[in-house]
Amino acid sequence: MEKLYDLLLQDIRFEEGLNACMNCGVCTAICPAAEFYNYDPREIVDTIQSKDEEKIEALLRSETIWYCGQCMSCKTRCPRGNTPAMVIMALRTLSQKLGYFTDSEKGLQQFALKRTIGENILKYGYCAATYIVNPELHPEQGPIWKYMIDNIDDVMERLGANLHKPGAGALRRISDEALSELKSIFDVTGANDFYSEIEKHSEKKAHELGFDYQKEGINNEFFNHIFKFNSNNHSN
Amino acid sequence: MREEGKKQIWKDYQKEIADDHFFYVRSCIRQSFFPGSETAFINILREELGKDIYEHPDHTTCTGIGYHSDLVPFETIMTVVARHFALAKEAGYKNFAISCVTSFGIYSEIIETWKHFPETLEKTRENLYKATKREFDIPENIAHASDIIYKFRNEIAQRAKIKLINIKTGEPLNIVEHIGCHYSKMFPKYGQGGAEFPEVLAGMIDAWGGKVVDYPERRHCCGFGFRQYLVQANRGYSVANSKKKFDSMEPYKPDFILANCPGCSMFMDKWQYTISEMEGKTYAENQQGIPVLTYEELAGLVMGYNPWDLGLQYHQIQSEPLLRKLGIEFSVEDKYKTKDGRQMPIPECPANINF
Numbered sequence: 001m002e003k004l005y006d007l008l009l010q011d012i013r014f015e016e017g018l019n020a021c022m023n024c025g026v027c028t029a030i031c032p033a034a035e036f037y038n039y040d041p042r043e044i045v046d047t048i049q050s051k052d053e054e055k056i057e058a059l060l061r062s063e064t065i066w067y068c069g070q071c072m073s074c075k076t077r078c079p080r081g082n083t084p085a086m087v088i089m090a091l092r093t094l095s096q097k098l099g100y101f102t103d104s105e106k107g108l109q110q111f112a113l114k115r116t117i118g119e120n121i122l123k124y125g126y127c128a129a130t131y132i133v134n135p136e137l138h139p140e141q142g143p144i145w146k147y148m149i150d151n152i153d154d155v156m157e158r159l160g161a162n163l164h165k166p167g168a169g170a171l172r173r174i175s176d177e178a179l180s181e182l183k184s185i186f187d188v189t190g191a192n193d194f195y196s197e198i199e200k201h202s203e204k205k206a207h208e209l210g211f212d213y214q215k216e217g218i219n220n221e222f223f224n225h226i227f228k229f230n231s232n233n234h235s236n
Numbered sequence: 237m238r239e240e241g242k243k244q245i246w247k248d249y250q251k252e253i254a255d256d257h258f259f260y261v262r263s264c265i266r267q268s269f270f271p272g273s274e275t276a277f278i279n280i281l282r283e284e285l286g287k288d289i290y291e292h293p294d295h296t297t298c299t300g301i302g303y304h305s306d307l308v309p310f311e312t313i314m315t316v317v318a319r320h321f322a323l324a325k326e327a328g329y330k331n332f333a334i335s336c337v338t339s340f341g342i343y344s345e346i347i348e349t350w351k352h353f354p355e356t357l358e359k360t361r362e363n364l365y366k367a368t369k370r371e372f373d374i375p376e377n378i379a380h381a382s383d384i385i386y387k388f389r390n391e392i393a394q395r396a397k398i399k400l401i402n403i404k405t406g407e408p409l410n411i412v413e414h415i416g417c418h419y420s421k422m423f424p425k426y427g428q429g430g431a432e433f434p435e436v437l438a439g440m441i442d443a444w445g446g447k448v449v450d451y452p453e454r455r456h457c458c459g460f461g462f463r464q465y466l467v468q469a470n471r472g473y474s475v476a477n478s479k480k481k482f483d484s485m486e487p488y489k490p491d492f493i494l495a496n497c498p499g500c501s502m503f504m505d506k507w508q509y510t511i512s513e514m515e516g517k518t519y520a521e522n523q524q525g526i527p528v529l530t531y532e533e534l535a536g537l538v539m540g541y542n543p544w545d546l547g548l549q550y551h552q553i554q555s556e557p558l559l560r561k562l563g564i565e566f567s568v569e570d571k572y573k574t575k576d577g578r579q580m581p582i583p584e585c586p587a588n589i590n591f
Contacts (some may be wrong), residue, residue, distance in 0.1 A: 069473065072422045125297060140507070144550060145552075158545070158573075159546075160271060160275030167293050189309060191308055226469075
């Protein structure tokens with residue numbers, strides 16, 4: 001196998017996101033994730049630029065790389081013009097390609113994200129839509145959200161949406177032709193293969209953890225476990 | 237510093253915003269949580285300002301939430317966005333009006349990538365043609381929808397039915413703004429005022445008579461964090477970051493929060509409810525919470541639109557105290573009625589928020 005560092009270099013976001021880091025730590029100072037989690041983007045970048053393969057592999061299998069919230073505040077502040085958050089994207093992509101992501105509690109959550117956001121894109125043409133945001137999985141949305149879902153047709157009509165209907169407008173039904181083009185783009189550019197890899201490695205992990213692996217859907221114990229389980233070993 | 241010097245420096249923080257003929261791309265989040273805002277934006281442009289704005293029914297998600305959740309490869313999102321550019325080209329449009337800050341950041345990132353790595357542009361052209369037989373041009377102008385409202389803020393002020401002042405005291409309202417990280421933290425030159433002096437919302441507030449209130453955590457992330465919210469186990473990250481902002485702004489007694497990004501607008505509204513349930517803490521006087529408005533909702537209110545057609549009743553933090561401060565007349569009976577006037581049920585009142 002090629003060296004991990006060389007694999008990272010093949011990701012344009014890594015090439016663009018990391019020039020020589022001088023370890024000033026401004027990224028960590030401004031980082032919302034560093035304040036909440038046991039997370040230090042300066043340390044991650046410094047580990048990578050050491051080109052130490054063992055340490056990079058440990059990172060790819062770690063919880064750490066999944067703590068970033070992608071706010072990109074580090075991009076604005078880095079005096080060298082680096083973007084640790086884009087380096088994180090390259091690390092996360094490689095971790096999934098190699099199947100290392102299932103070694104960590106936070107990494108394994110990619111399975112839950114794939115089954116929700118990932119599949120919404122190809123099913124509805126949207127990452128999210130009102131009718132997909134189930135109040136039972138989103139109690140933080142409050143009683144007004146449950147009300148909107150319960151009365152969705154009347155609410156959306158009053159606010160000028162075009163719910164589930166063809167033509168332009170908010171929440172319109174995306175045509176079969178447009179969905180087919182999206183799927184074709186996913187095929188041509190490797191997204192569907194990437195999804196399959198997430199499923200393949202997650203299935204293996206499900207068996208290791210003693211869960212039944214269901215090929216589809218979110219109404220199963222494995223999904224629920226991943227979606228809700230927090231070991232609480234992540235914060236400072 | 238001399239005035240000319242200041243103007244010269246400020247030029248570096250200005251962006252060009254197209255004047256007319258917009259290709260409108262909706263937002264997954266804004267259309268789901270604030271559909272009335274997107275309706276108002278189109279109405280303001282078409283009916284009030286006389287602009288041409290077109291929406292293609294086959295426009296899909298940009299897949300940005302999937303991209304920042306590390307599911308959608310970069311090659312894929314570049315090709316999906318290229319398809320949007322192809323739809324605009326086919327319809328004869330060169331200026332994009334983007335409803336979502338995440339999408340806006342994505343479009344900016346992709347165009348910059350194509351400039352710095354031309355081979356990625358060629359590969360994207362190949363991918364798109366192979367997948368869809370479509371061809372595209374890079375748009376001439378990329379604007380977030382708020383940029384366009386900002387550009388026409390003075391024209392809106394001329395048509396204003398109200399000013400952002402407290403009618404009882406005559407004083408300007410105290411308004412905090414939140415522009416959303418992906419508007420200009422990644423590519424400052426794409427944002428009005430850059431990352432250091434974001435002006436897009438502050439300019440609206442100034443033009444419409446309000447007072448922009450600075451506070452320590454003004455530029456802190458709302459806490460969405462993509463996977464940090466989308467997976468239930470991680471939501472502590474998300475609410476903790478919003479709480480940090482609320483705690484920071486509370487001493488300045490804001491009359492409302494004005495938000496740029498649809499996700500930020502939703503989180504800053506809903507997390508106030510969550511914090512009230514978790515800790516019994518409700519922000520603002522009389523335990524009513526701090527209302528959060530989108531820029532379209534604010535522009536609509538300023539121009540005299542019915543608050544219930546804008547959808548303010550579907551925020552968790554209710555807006556009546558703010559409407560009264562502004563002297564906006566509203567019908568209590570009309571609040572929960574259908575488009576054709578049928579009475580709808582009344583929503584449940586949260587335990588710790590005066591609803």
